[in-house]
Ligand SMILES: O=c1[nH]c(=O)c2ncn([C@@H]3O[C@H](COP(=O)(O)OP(=O)(O)OP(=O)(O)O)[C@@H](O)[C@H]3O)c2[nH]1
């Protein structure tokens with residue numbers, strides 16, 4: 713099955729390719745080049761729908777038909793920090809902020825509240841657009857964030873996140889651990905069930 717991924721995040725694209733080994737997963741940039749999608753909705757779901765719908769419409773304009781587009785809007789929520797960064801995870805330290813800068817801001821804000829370790833969770837909303845219809849599913853992963861970075865694996869906030877049941881960060885454990893229980897894996901497993909029904 714050929715699926716166009718409405719994401720420009722290399723970490724996500726890599727995870728999707730590994731999670732869908734039997735499908736042809738193509739990042740939208742390979743077909744459409746650079747497109748900026750303004751993520752101005754007030755929920756993961758709103759932004760996920762906007763990303764998938766925008767790419768679907770552009771592909772239709774280009775003459776593609778019978779395509780499946782999926783997007784992912786995700787982020788990390790820290791209840792002790794008023795649920796920051798949440799939907800702003802990618803731009804916590806500013807528009808175009810790097811993972812390093814975002815992590816540094818999260819560490820700074822944890823330290824301001826003298827929090828060495830506090831509960832946090834990741835959310836992923838995946839939107840599917842197929843034949844003009846929109847479908848959404850969610851997945852979550854709970855654990856704690858710590859006020860330092862450990863390990864080089866994963867992406868984003870992974871070096872600061874310890875999933876429930878583990879004593880190492882996702883940065884230390886790497887993708888092999890993450891693929892079994894991450895927010896994205898859970899959402900994608902539900903998305904696969906939707907695809908099985910609609911296609
Ligand atoms: O450590 C992490 N492990 C994860 O598994 C993960 N999933 C999401 N995130 C964070 O949340 C932002 C998403 O924002 P986001 O959904 O807008 O994506 P993005 O802007 O990076 O790419 P796109 O898909 O929108 O093109 C990302 O940049 C990351 O900071 C993660 N961090």
Ligand SMILES: [Mg+2]
Pocket residue numbers: 751802
């Ligand atoms: Mg984004």
